[in-house]
Structures are given as structure tokens and as C-alpha cells.
Amino acid sequence: MHLGLILPELTLLVFAIAVILVDLVTQKKEVLVWVSLFGIVISAGFTLGMWGWGSYAIFNNQMAVDSFAIFFKLLFLGIAALVILASVDYTAKFANFRGEYHALVLLAALGMMLMAATTSLISIYIAIELTSISLYILVGLLKDAKSTEASLKYLLLGAVASAVMLYGMALVFGFTGEVGLGEIARVVQGMSLATLLASPAFMVGIVLMIAGFGFKMAAIPFHMWVPDVYEGAPTPITAYLSVASKAAGFALVLRVFYSAFGFPDWLSLNWGIIFAVLSAIGMTVGNVAAIPQTNIKRMLGYSSVAQAGYLLVGVATVGLSAAADVVGRSSVLFFLASYALTNMGAFIAIIAISDKLKSDQISDYSGMGKRAPLLALGLTLCLISLIGMPPAAGFMAKFYIFSGAVQHGLLWLVIIAVINSVISAYYYLRVVKVMWLGEPASAEKVPSSGALKLALALSCFGVLLLGILPGIVMRLAEIAAKMFGF
Amino acid sequence: MDFPYLSLIIFLPIAGAILIAFIPDLSQRMVRWIAAVFTSVPLLLALIMFVSFDRSSAAVGVMQFEEKVSWIATINANYHLGVDGLNLPLVLLMAFLGLMVVLISWKIDLRVREYFAWLLLLEASILGVFCALDLLLFFLFWEIEVIPMYFLISIWGSGRKEYSAIKYVIFTLFGSAMMLTGILSLYFTTGSLSMLDIAGAGIGSFRAVIPVAAMFFFLLGGFAVKLPVFPLHTWLPDAHTDAPTAVSVVLAGALLKMGGYGMIRICLGIFPEVALRFASLLAIFAVFTVLYGAAVTLRQTDLKRLIAYSSISHMGYVFLGIFALTQVSLTGATLQMFSHGVITGLLFAVAGLVMHNTEERNLSKLGGLARQMPVVAIIFSVGGLGALGLPSTSGFAAEFLVFLGSFTSTMVVGIKVLTILAVLGVVLTAGYILWLVQRVFYGPVLEEFNWVSDADILEKVYAGCFIAVIMLVGIYPAILTDVIKLGVLPMVGG
Numbered sequence: 001m002h003l004g005l006i007l008p009e010l011t012l013l014v015f016a017i018a019v020i021l022v023d024l025v026t027q028k029k030e031v032l033v034w035v036s037l038f039g040i041v042i043s044a045g046f047t048l049g050m051w052g053w054g055s056y057a058i059f060n061n062q063m064a065v066d067s068f069a070i071f072f073k074l075l076f077l078g079i080a081a082l083v084i085l086a087s088v089d090y091t092a093k094f095a096n097f098r099g100e101y102h103a104l105v106l107l108a109a110l111g112m113m114l115m116a117a118t119t120s121l122i123s124i125y126i127a128i129e130l131t132s133i134s135l136y137i138l139v140g141l142l143k144d145a146k147s148t149e150a151s152l153k154y155l156l157l158g159a160v161a162s163a164v165m166l167y168g169m170a171l172v173f174g175f176t177g178e179v180g181l182g183e184i185a186r187v188v189q190g191m192s193l194a195t196l197l198a199s200p201a202f203m204v205g206i207v208l209m210i211a212g213f214g215f216k217m218a219a220i221p222f223h224m225w226v227p228d229v230y231e232g233a234p235t236p237i238t239a240y241l242s243v244a245s246k247a248a249g250f251a252l253v254l255r256v257f258y259s260a261f262g263f264p265d266w267l268s269l270n271w272g273i274i275f276a277v278l279s280a281i282g283m284t285v286g287n288v289a290a291i292p293q294t295n296i297k298r299m300l301g302y303s304s305v306a307q308a309g310y311l312l313v314g315v316a317t318v319g320l321s322a323a324a325d326v327v328g329r330s331s332v333l334f335f336l337a338s339y340a341l342t343n344m345g346a347f348i349a350i351i352a353i354s355d356k357l358k359s360d361q362i363s364d365y366s367g368m369g370k371r372a373p374l375l376a377l378g379l380t381l382c383l384i385s386l387i388g389m390p391p392a393a394g395f396m397a398k399f400y401i402f403s404g405a406v407q408h409g410l411l412w413l414v415i416i417a418v419i420n421s422v423i424s425a426y427y428y429l430r431v432v433k434v435m436w437l438g439e440p441a442s443a444e445k446v447p448s449s450g451a452l453k454l455a456l457a458l459s460c461f462g463v464l465l466l467g468i469l470p471g472i473v474m475r476l477a478e479i480a481a482k483m484f485g486f
Numbered sequence: 487m488d489f490p491y492l493s494l495i496i497f498l499p500i501a502g503a504i505l506i507a508f509i510p511d512l513s514q515r516m517v518r519w520i521a522a523v524f525t526s527v528p529l530l531l532a533l534i535m536f537v538s539f540d541r542s543s544a545a546v547g548v549m550q551f552e553e554k555v556s557w558i559a560t561i562n563a564n565y566h567l568g569v570d571g572l573n574l575p576l577v578l579l580m581a582f583l584g585l586m587v588v589l590i591s592w593k594i595d596l597r598v599r600e601y602f603a604w605l606l607l608l609e610a611s612i613l614g615v616f617c618a619l620d621l622l623l624f625f626l627f628w629e630i631e632v633i634p635m636y637f638l639i640s641i642w643g644s645g646r647k648e649y650s651a652i653k654y655v656i657f658t659l660f661g662s663a664m665m666l667t668g669i670l671s672l673y674f675t676t677g678s679l680s681m682l683d684i685a686g687a688g689i690g691s692f693r694a695v696i697p698v699a700a701m702f703f704f705l706l707g708g709f710a711v712k713l714p715v716f717p718l719h720t721w722l723p724d725a726h727t728d729a730p731t732a733v734s735v736v737l738a739g740a741l742l743k744m745g746g747y748g749m750i751r752i753c754l755g756i757f758p759e760v761a762l763r764f765a766s767l768l769a770i771f772a773v774f775t776v777l778y779g780a781a782v783t784l785r786q787t788d789l790k791r792l793i794a795y796s797s798i799s800h801m802g803y804v805f806l807g808i809f810a811l812t813q814v815s816l817t818g819a820t821l822q823m824f825s826h827g828v829i830t831g832l833l834f835a836v837a838g839l840v841m842h843n844t845e846e847r848n849l850s851k852l853g854g855l856a857r858q859m860p861v862v863a864i865i866f867s868v869g870g871l872g873a874l875g876l877p878s879t880s881g882f883a884a885e886f887l888v889f890l891g892s893f894t895s896t897m898v899v900g901i902k903v904l905t906i907l908a909v910l911g912v913v914l915t916a917g918y919i920l921w922l923v924q925r926v927f928y929g930p931v932l933e934e935f936n937w938v939s940d941a942d943i944l945e946k947v948y949a950g951c952f953i954a955v956i957m958l959v960g961i962y963p964a965i966l967t968d969v970i971k972l973g974v975l976p977m978v979g980g
Contacts, residue, residue: 330560384633389659390626396558399622399670403561406674406695414670418663425659429636429652437640437648474560 002058005065008047008073009113015039016106023099029091033451036084036102040109044077061180062123063114064255071333071480072116072251079244079340080109085455086348087236089355094141094234101141105240108134112248119259121169121179124252125162128216131248132158135241139233150232157225158215165212171205172260181259189263196267206261206271210278213256216249218242219308220282227293230301235354238297239347242304243340250311250336254318254329262323272319275312276413283309283420290427295360296350299427303386304343306424311335313413314401320408327404329481334474335401338393338466342385345459349379352448352456362431367440375448376435378456383428385463388421393466400474491535491551492567492617495528495581496610503606506599514598518588521602525584525609532581539574541968547976549619549682550574557623563679566620571973572820575966576616576747579827580740582955584609587732589948590835593842594642594730601642608634608736615744621669621679621752625662628744632658635725635733635741642730650721650728657711657721665708665748671701672756685755702760706753706768712745713801716775726794731838734790738797739831743823746804750816754808754977761811765898768809773904776802780914784921789837789847792922793830796873799911800826806908807888810901815891816974817967818884824966825880825959829872832952836866839945840926843938849922854931859940863927865949870919872956875912880959885912887967 003010019035026032047070055066083105091098111131118124136158140151173179176187188196196202214222230238262268286306293299314335317328352375353368354360368376385392398421402414466473502524506517535551549568557565569577587605594601611634614627632655640651669679674695676684689698711718722742726734754761761768779799786792800822807819839862840855841847856863872879875886892905941949959966 389632390629395626395629399666400561403670403673406670411671411696415667418667422656422659422663425655429655433640433648433652436637469557471556471558471560474558478560 002056005050005056005058006063008043008050008077009110011043011046012039012106012110012113015043016103016110019103019106020099023103029095029098032098032102033084033088036106037081039106040077040081040084044074047073047077057119057182061182062120063117064119065117067480067482068251068255069113069117071476072247073113075247075337075340076109076112076116076244079240079247079344080105082344082348082455082459083236083240083244085451086239086344086351087234088451089449090234090236090351094143097141101138104134104138108138108240109244112244115248116251116255118252119181119255121173121181124256125166125169128165128252129162131245132162135237135245138237138240139229141237142232142234146232147234148232150229153225154229161212161215161222164208168205168208168212171201171208175199175202175205181256184260185263188261188267193264193266203270207274209256210253210271210274213249213253214278217246217253217308217311218249218305219312220278220285220305223282223286223305223308226305227298227301230304231295231297231360235297235347235351238300239344239351242300242347243343246304246308247336247340250315250332253315254332257315258318258323258329265322268319270319272316275319276316276410279309279312279316280413280416281309282306282312283417287420287423287427290424293427294362296354296362296365296431297360299362299431300343300346300350303424303428306420307339307343307386309420310398310401310417311339313405313410313417316410316413317401317404317408320410321404325408326478326481327407330474330477331397331401331404333477333480334470335397337473337477338385338397338463341459341462341466342382342392342394345456345463346379346382346386348452348456348459349375349382352452353379353446356446356448362434364441365431365434366438367435368446369436370440371442371444372446372448374453375446375456378460380432380435381460381463383432385467387425387428389425391464391467393463393470396467396470400470488551490553491531492553492569492577495531495577496567496613496617498524498528499584499606499610499613503603503610506606507603512599514595517598517602518592521588521606522585524606525581525588528609528613529581529585532578535569536574536578536969539569539969541972545570546972557620561622561673561679562677563622564620565623566680567617568619569617571969571971572750573616573747573973574969575820575824576740576743577613579743579824580609580612580616582951583736583739583827583831584613586831586835586948586951587735589944590735590838591730591732592944594732596642601638604634604637605732605736608638608733612736612740612744616747619681621672621681624681624748625666625669628665629662631741631744632662635737638733639725639729642733643728644730645728646724647728650724653721654725657718661708661711661718664704668701668704668708671696671704675701681751681755689756690759698757699760699763702753702757702764706749709745709748709753713742713749713805714745714798715771715801715805716778716798719775719779719798722798723791723794726797726834727788727791731834731842734794734834734838735831738794738834739827742797742801743827746801746808746819746823749805749808750820750974750977754811754816758977761809762897765809765811766900769806769892769898769901769904772802772806772809773908774802775799775805776908776911777914780911780918783918784914787849789841789849789852789926790834792849792918793833793837796915796918797826797830799915800830800873802911803885803888803908806892806904809898810888810892810895810905811897811978812891812895813971813974813978815888815895816977817970818887818889818891820970820974821880821959821963821966822884822888825872825884825956828952828955828959829869829879829881832869832949832956833866833873835952836862836869836949839941840866844935849925852926852932853929854927855935855938856927857931858935858938861941861946865941865953866927867923868953868956870923872960874916874919878957878960880956880963883960883963883967887963
């Protein structure tokens with residue numbers, strides 16, 4: 001048994017159960033926030049302690065504990081903490097379900113932590129389902145028409161995606177006779193090119209798995225759920241979906257495709273090209289579709305599809321580069337960290353503003369620069385970061401990911417991505433313009449709670465730090481990408 | 487490590503901006519004074535640097551006041567600052583304009599704190615562009631500049647300010663996207679982000695990821711939007727027309743020079759062979775920019791728009807001087823950047839004054855103001871004479887050097903004819919400047935402007951500073967050319 005190595009996960013599970021129990025006995029529901037945060041901090045402490053221990057394969061090669069997994073675990077824990085901070089006021093909308101809310105946020109985080117660590121098809125599927133089921137419920141917690149519709153859509157489409165992915169996994173298993181990623185890789189490498197070509201089932205299996213993961217990453221063409229679900233879900237959960245769930249999808253893709261299908265080169269070249277094409281279509285469609293949106297949550301939904309496109313540039317680079325080359329993987333990790341902070345910051349500002357306005361319409365943000373200058377400043381910084389302009393984190397992230405791509409012959413893709421960045425400036429800056437130049441609808445200030453301010457300040461600080469002094473996090477991402485066990 | 491002059495020059499305005507933005511309950515008076523202090527110290531430092539700059543022949547092509555710290559080890563980026571003869575005058579120019587625009591903006595009373603915070607951030611970013619020797623750092627500062635400009639134009643501007651601001655942003659982002667592509671391809675080719683290292687090793691010694699000429703044109707495109715070169719200039723008249731006075735001064739005075747500086751330092755410094763290959767073609771664009779800009783200027787009826795178009799024409803001379811590729815023409819181009827910065831800065835400042843005091847900007851409705859505002863008329867005339875290149879003003883020295891250098895250039899095919907054509911621009915310039923002065927200040931005195939007040943003491947002070955610099959450089963240009971020469975020599979020698 002390797003219980004010591006899954007202490008972070010166990011801690012989170014214990015605290016998720018503890019939240020439900022505490023919820024039964026206390027009337028002061030604020031306690032739940034503290035319990036959840038406390039659990040996250042302890043779990044993060046254990047995780048941090050494991051950094052640099054080396055890589056371990058545990059539970060009969062079902063899971064890996066390596067710095068890649070630890071990097072993601074810390075990311076998910078950080079995001080979960082920000083989500084909980086950001087929902088302190090928001091949970092008043094579903095006062096009866098506060099216990100369930102916090103427990104499910106923790107369980108979803110647990111599922112995502114497992115997604116980053118799993119190394120066999122079976123455990124991957126279980127981790128995905130744990131995450132997804134928690135999120136299906138969270139999306140529907142508001143219990144109004146839109147939220148329920150969003151939850152149902154997410155559930156139905158998610159189930160289809162799971163089925164497709166399972167079918168792909170079954171084909172891969174049928175072809176190789178293995179479920180462990182390492183074993184699959186060994187079987188595939190042992191085969192001749194002719195054998196592989198004679199069996200289209202294997203390729204179909206890989207493509208179907210891409211489809212399943214694509215749903216999690218909210219990448220084209222598996223993004224149809226995004227705008228509706230983002231709009232209907234409670235806003236903190238929208239943030240959670242757009243950041244953590246997407247990052248978990250990318251963690252999975254990186255691990256599966258690198259560990260299992262990384263060799264031989266012609267194979268990785270094939271899926272690299274698939275991802276490159278998905279990336280080019282994804283960012284273009286996401287950006288163009290975001291332009292006419294009038295609801296800020298929907299706009300950020302399409303924006304997140306476009307951001308997934310930029311991230312796929314990095315995944316394609318992984319496919320096209322030699323296995324020892326870390327730049328593709330580490331640039332995806334850095335981009336995810338930067339994107340997580342940026343999008344969390346943006347959503348926290350939106351939670352604070354929209355909660356008071358009772359509206360998600362961009363036009364209602366008019367004059368927010370006068371009514372809530374700090375919130376508007378924070379949101380502006382995050383939007384600038386999403387465009388990819390210095391001095392925000394988004395610039396460094398794009399620079400890093402594009403530089404890796406060009407080194408491996410994806411210049412055409414980078415050109416498309418750069419053009420897309422310019423297009424995206426239009427709709428991001430429109431929000432900035434409305435906030436600072438529009439006339440306020442009323443002179444009334446928009447106050448926000450201390451927890452929200454703290455969460456926003458943390459995100460914005462992170463965005464600036466990664467934008468101006470990215471060296472440390474880049475180094476961590478490099479280590480995480482290098483120590484990539486299986 | 488030596489005293490970090492350059493870092494202080496860049497970061498003092500940023501510190502000032504942070505103080506202004508975040509100290510609660512500042513009075514407007516305090517805000518102005520903080521801004522004045524945090525711009526005058528950089529000016530002082532820049533002057534000290536200028537005085538102590540090593541002008542001996544040993545300093546040819548050597549960076550002085552260098553600062554270098556590892557910044558992002560993963561991608562080999564450094565925090566690398568330094569000045570040579572090429573950028574020192576521009577640093578001095580921006581530091582000078584930085585203090586001047588604070589004085590020019592003294593009477594702003596709308597959202598004062600935000601205004602001065604953005605203004606200081608703008609100054610810092612431009613100074614950063616001029617000092618940075620690392621391509622990524624250069625790009626970082628280059629992009630930061632867009633944000634304050636957007637807010638400054640769209641909040642404190644006039645007319646179609648929001649349209650102009652967004653047009654400026656879109657053009658700039660388009661240009662910087664091209665520039666980023668150029669920087670990235672340069673980085674992938676050489677694995678380095680240091681302008682000096684790449685220029686020293688020679689781009690030919692690497693295996694380029696895309697054709698070297700394409701890199702050159704990506705970078706040139708980014709700079710050409712900023713300079714601006716025809717046909718990428720259309721943002722400029724709008725931005726100038728609608729920007730507040732002080733922003734016009736920075737825009738014309740220093741911001742356009744980022745383009746010219748980038749062309750010399752990066753396009754010429756790193757790609758000398760490509761520059762030579764395309765010099766004739768680019769010189770044609772330069773002459774077209776000169777003549778087209780001047781011809782369009784003649785047709786303008788809006789005071790600021792007219793000066794804006796004259797800027798385009800004057801930047802054409804810079805472009806011509808750069809791609810004539812001789813030591814004299816490059817010196818002239820750099821001097822022209824400095825000189826144009828001061829002269830047009832003055833013109834915009836005075837034009838803003840006229841518009842503020844008379845509340846009128848349409849030339850057909852202005853006239854005879856020399857009676858009501860004699861001091862302003864004199865100041866504006868001096869600036870105008872500088873712009874048309876009258877001997878004893880800096881404009882003369884600069885344009886003379888550009889023409890002399892271009893005409894004697896032996897490397898560029900057809901440059902003689904082009905230079906002669908460009909000289910025609912001077913005639914047009916004389917035409918529109920004299921006509922402008924006549925339309926605004928002379929002619930029948932209009933009764934409705936009898937109430938208009940003349941320049942007050944503050945305005946006389948800053949106008950005096952501008953005029954002093956124009957005359958000083960005009961009478962003794964060697965004060966700058968001796969410095970510029972040191973930076974330019976390695977470009978044409980190598």
C-alpha cells in the first residue's frame with residue numbers, strides 16, 4: 001500500500017465528508033468555508049512536501065506520483081480555494097445546499113487531482129466520472145430554469161462524451177491488450193508499422209479518446225455545451241469549469257498522449273497534426289463567436305474555447321517534438337497556470353459586479369470604472385492578460401507556447417494564433433471600453449465583500465507576477481514536465 | 487554595479503504613477519506636484535548622463551550605463567538596459583518632454599489622479615523602449631505604452647475620441663503582432679534575445695526559420711505603423727486630432743520616434759544586408775510619405791490635424807535618412823527625430839493653448855490673433871520656422887544632414903533623384919507653415935476674440951524651454967551630432 005503517497009487526496013476526501021457532517025450540526029454556515037479552506041491548505045501542504053521526491057508508480061501502476069501530477073494538484077487546490085473564497089456571498093442564493101456545495105467543490109477537486117495522476121485507462125475513467133458527476137450537480141444548484149437546463153445539457157452531452165471515450169479506450173485495449181499507459185506504449189513500440197496500419201481500429205480508438213478529452217478541455221468541436229452551461233451555472237462554478245476542469249482535461253491529454261502514444265515518432269506526428277488542426281479551428285471559431293455576445297459569461301465561454309485553441313498549440317508541439325524535449329509540455333503547464341489565474345480573476349470580478357447588478361449583460365457594466373474602480377481595474381487587467389498583452393501573464397504564456405511551436409515547425413499555426421490574438425482584442429477591449437468610458441446607470445457604488453476582494457487581489461497579483469517575473473514558475477513547469485513518469 | 491541611472495529614469499515615473507493612483511485623499515495640487523517631481527528627477531538624471539557620456543572615439547558602438555540582470559532564465563531573456571549615441575538623445579528627449587507635458591497638463595481638472603497616473607506610465611514605457619537592449623523587454627515596454635494611450639485619448643480627448651482611441655489601439659496591435667512575429671522568428675533563429683549579441687554575430691551565421699527578408703519586413707512593418715510610413719499612417723491624424731494637448735505632444739514628440747529608433751537599432755543593426763537590398767524601394771516610400779504628407783497638410787482646416795499631417799511628412803525625412811544608409815544621413819535622421827520631437831511638441835503645445843483660450847480650432851474661423859495673443863503668436867512662429875527648417879533652428883541642421891547624407895549616398899540606387907524629390911517637401915512645408923501662421927495670427931483682427939487671454943507665466947516658461955532647446959541645437963548641432971555619430975558609425979561600418 002502506498003497510502004502515504006495519496007495523503008493529499010485522502011485529506012481532501014476526509015474534509016469533503018467532514019463538511020457534510022458539520023453542515024448537519026451547525027447553524028453558522030460560514031464555518032463550512034473555513035473547514036473547506038482548511039482542508040485545501042492541509043492537502044496543499046502534503047502535496048508541496050512531495051515536490052522533488054522523485055516519481056513513483058503506485059497501486060499496481062494505476063497512479064503516478066511525480067512532479068507533473070504535483071504541479072497540477074497544486075494548481076487545482078489553488079483554484080478550488082479561490083472558488084470557495086469567491087462564493088462566500090454567492091452561496092446565499094442556494095442557502096439550503098451550502099454543505100453540499102462545499103463538499104462537491106472539494107470532491108470535484110479530488111477528481112481532478114486524480115485525473116492528473118492516473119496512468120491507466122480504468123482509473124482515468126473513474127477520475128473523470130468523479131469530477132464530472134460533482135460538476136453536473138454543482139451546475140444545477142441554482143435550481144432555476146437556466147441552471148437546470150444547463151445541468152441537463154452538461155449531463156447529457158457529458159454522458160455521450162464519456163461513452164465515446166470509453167469506446168475509444170475499449171478499442172485501444174482491444175488492440176493492445178493492456179490498460180496501463182506504460183504497457184500500451186511498450187506494445188505499440190513493439191509492433192511494426194505495417195501491423196499498425198493494417199488495423200484502423202487503433203487509430204479510431206485514439207481519435208475517439210481525443211473526442212472524449214476534447215469535451216473536458218472544451219476544445220472544438222466538442223464545445224457545444226460551453227456557452228449554455230457557462231451562462232446557466234452559478235458563476236463561481238462557471239469559473240471552476242472554465243479553469244480547473246479544462247486544466248484537468250489538458251493534464252490527461254498530456255499524460256495519455258505522451259506516455260502511451262509518444263512513440264514511435266510517426267504516431268505522435270499524426271496526433272500532433274490532429275491537435276494542430278483542432279487548435280487552428282478552435283481559436284478561430286471561439287474568437288469569432290465571442291464577438292457578437294452580449295452576455296459576459298457567454299462571451300467568456302467562447303473565449304475559453306479560443307484559449308483551449310491556444311493551449312492545443314502546445315499539445316501539438318508535444319506531438320511534433322522529440323520525447324526528450326520538454327518545451328511543449330512545460331509551455332502548456334505555464335499557460336495553464338497563467339490562464340487559471342487570469343480567468344479566475346476575471347470571473348471573481350464578474351461575480352462581484354453581477355451579483356450586485358443582478359445582470360450578466362455587458363451593457364450593464366457601463367461606467368463600472370466609476371462605480372467600482374478596483375473591481376473594474378482587476379477585470380481590466382485580466383482581460384488584457386486574456387488578449388495576451390504585456391505586462392500581464394497572458395503575454396508570457398503565449399510567448400512561451402508560441403516559441404515552442406515555432407521551434408518545431410508549426411510556424412503556420414503560430415501565425416494563425418497571433419492573428420487570432422488581434423481579433424480577440426476587439427471583444428475583450430469592448431468590455432474595458434464599456435466599463436471605463438460608458439456612463440454609469442446610477443451613481444450608486446458597487447460594494448464587494450472582503451473575501452471577494454482578497455480572491456481578486458490574489459489572482460491579480462499572480463497575473464502580474466507571472467507577467468513580469470515569470471522565471472520561477474517557468475522553472476517549476478520545466479521540472480514538472482521533465483520528471484514525467486508513468 | 488554602477489549607479490543605475492537608466493533603471494531610475496524608467497522606474498521613477500512608474501513609482502510616481504503608483505503613488506498617485508493609490509495614496510488615498512490626495513489633493514489635485516499634490517497630484518500635480520508629485521507628477522512634476524517624478525518627471526523632473528529623471529530629466530536631471532538624463533542630463534547628468536548626457537554630460538558624463540564618453541564622447542571619445544573609444545566609445546564607438548559601446549553601450550554605456552549598461553545594466554544587465556538575468557530576467558527569465560528559461561528563455562534566455564535578460565533585463566538589459568544601455569545607451570549609446572543612438573538612443574541617448576531620445577532618452578533625453580523623452581525625459582525633457584515628460585516634465586514639459588506635466589507642466590502643459592497643469593490646468594487639467596477632469597479625473598486628475600487617473601490622468602497623471604496614466605501620463606507617468608506612458609512616459610516610463612517610452613523610456614523603457616528607448617533603453618531596452620533585450621528584444622523581449624523592448625516588446626514589453628512597447629506594448630505597455632498602448633494602455634495609457636488608449637485611456638488618455640478616450641477619456642480626456644475631444645471629438646470622436648473613442649473612435650480615435652480604438653483605431654490607435656487596433657493599428658498598434660496590428661503592428662506589434664507583426665513585430666512579435668519578427669522577434670519570435672529572430673529568437674528561434676538565433677536562440678538569443680539580445681539585440682547586441684545578434685547584431686554582433688550577424689544574422690547570416692544562423693539557419694533562419696523563415697527567410698531573413700521576411701523577418702526584416704515583419705519588424706519593419708511594426709515600426710512603420712508607429713513612425714508612421716504611408717500607407718500605414720491613417721491612425722495618426724485621428725489620434726492627434728482627438729487627443730488632449732499633452733498626449734499629442736508625447737505622441738508626436740517621442741512616441742513616433744519609437745518606430746524610427748526601432749528601425750535603426752533592429753532593422754539596420756541586425757539586417758544590414760537586407761536593408762541594403764531593399765533600400766531603394768523603401769526610399770521611394772519615404773519620398774512618397776514626405777510629399778503625400780505635405781500635400782495633404784496643405785488641405786487641412788483643423789489646427790491640430792494640420793500639425794498631425796505635417797508630422798507624417800517630417801517622419802518621411804527620418805525614413806529617407808535611415809534607408810540612405812550613410813553615416814551622415816543616419817545622423818541626420820536621428821537628429822531629425824530629436825528636433826522634430828521638440829519642434830512639433832512645441833507646436834502642439836501652443837496649438838492646444840490657442841484652442842483652449844479661443845475655444846476654436848477651425849482655421850477658417852480663426853484669424854488676427856497676433857493682436858490678442860502676441861506672445862503666443864511669437865512662440866508659434868518660432869516653432870513654425872523650426873518646422874520649415876529655417877537656419878539656426880534644429881530643424882535646419884537635421885534636414886540638411888538628411889539631404890546631404892542621402893544625396894551623397896553611393897550604395898543605394900536612385901537615391902539622388904529621390905533626395906531631390908524629397909527636397910520639394912521643404913517647399914511645401916514652407917507653404918503650409920507660413921499659410922498656417924498667417925491664417926491663425928494675421929489678417930483682419932476678429933472682434934469675437936477680443937476677450938481671449940495671452941499665455942500666462944507657466945506657459946511662457948515651458949515654451950521658453952522648448953525654444954531654448956530648438957535654438958541651442960540649431961546653432962550648435964554638434965552638441966548632439968557628436969554623440970549620435972558614436973552610435974551610428976557601427977551601423978554603416980558593419
